[in-house]
Amino acid sequence: MVTSFQERLQAVNPEYETFDGVRTLQVNLGNLCNLNCTHCHVSASTRGTKVMGTAVMEQIARFLTRHPGLVLDITGGCPEMNPDFRFLIERSSGRAVRRMLRSNLAIMAENGWGWLPEFCRNNQLTIVGSLPCYLEENVDRQRGSGVYQRCIQVLQRLNALGYGTEMELNLVYNPGGDFVPGLQTELETAYKCALFDRHGIVFNNLFTITNAPIGRFREQLEARGAYLDYLRLLAERFNSETAGTIMCRTLLSIDWQGKVYNCDFNQALEMPVTAADGREITIAEIEGGDMAGKKIRLSQHCYCCTAGEGSSCTGALIT
Numbered sequence: 001m002v003t004s005f006q007e008r009l010q011a012v013n014p015e016y017e018t019f020d021g022v023r024t025l026q027v028n029l030g031n032l033c034n035l036n037c038t039h040c041h042v043s044a045s046t047r048g049t050k051v052m053g054t055a056v057m058e059q060i061a062r063f064l065t066r067h068p069g070l071v072l073d074i075t076g077g078c079p080e081m082n083p084d085f086r087f088l089i090e091r092s093s094g095r096a097v098r099r100m101l102r103s104n105l106a107i108m109a110e111n112g113w114g115w116l117p118e119f120c121r122n123n124q125l126t127i128v129g130s131l132p133c134y135l136e137e138n139v140d141r142q143r144g145s146g147v148y149q150r151c152i153q154v155l156q157r158l159n160a161l162g163y164g165t166e167m168e169l170n171l172v173y174n175p176g177g178d179f180v181p182g183l184q185t186e187l188e189t190a191y192k193c194a195l196f197d198r199h200g201i202v203f204n205n206l207f208t209i210t211n212a213p214i215g216r217f218r219e220q221l222e223a224r225g226a227y228l229d230y231l232r233l234l235a236e237r238f239n240s241e242t243a244g245t246i247m248c249r250t251l252l253s254i255d256w257q258g259k260v261y262n263c264d265f266n267q268a269l270e271m272p273v274t275a276a277d278g279r280e281i282t283i284a285e286i287e288g289g290d291m292a293g294k295k296i297r298l299s300q301h302c303y304c305c306t307a308g309e310g311s312s313c314t315g316a317l318i319t
Helices: 005-012 054-066 085-093 116-122 136-143 147-160 184-201 213-224 227-236 239-247 265-267 300-305
Strands: 024-028 071-075 099-104 126-130 168-172 203-210 251-254
Touching: 005 239, 005 300, 024 054, 024 265, 054 071, 085 300, 116 147, 126 147, 147 168, 147 184, 168 184, 168 239, 184 203, 213 227, 251 265, 265 300
Parallel strands: 024 071, 024 251, 071 099, 099 126, 126 168, 168 203
Antiparallel strands: none
């Protein structure tokens, strides 16, 4: 039996289970993707049918206009494959203090997608590229044969365009199995040495993200009878120092239909933010201040964000 995450959080400080204020608007453009990664929490693939349209994108642009100074965090699936991806980038121009594109990198090496690196540079997008390891065999095992080499080609091209030097290029590490990431600073050093020595690649920061026991990763765990063991591991590694900075206190997640969630994991689990009457809330009807002090929807998967150094969409919470 694993103690309720909500009880553990309350024991540290009851304030930590409430929303503090929006700083990041994370937008999930859908579950369409060119890859079929074994750990994907949204079960994205080429067969994805949840695709955000321009009507919701307009609502996002209006929200950003009403709330200047926010970070726009664009994710998926593979967000670049959304047919209206360019529309969102154009409509959000000048409306966010920073725009982050979460890319699997491999899409930029696909036929017909060669325009993406220059498009990202021209629109001043920070790229957060998923590269779950600096070893080829580990990446291909998790993401598919040949993916590592495609990512390396793309990273070299991004470097040639100024990413990693003049423009921000960050990479994401996530474990290849049911364990908590090592120290982010040490992993970043290892990544930087390996990628530069072998491929001449430079980047700015490494973000370590703990695998959430949901989606395809949970299916794998359950197939091996390891789900409860992994949940116990996360609970045993609970770090009270991370509790006050969990990302759901300052981030709002928006799905392809415009529904609001506390994080992308909750979105995958269909745990939306609701009004007092139980009605699901959409971005078209909220103001950032309306959420302040509102209880965050918590569950056992939340342990992944407080284990070890903590985990968020921008990496460890303490280093």
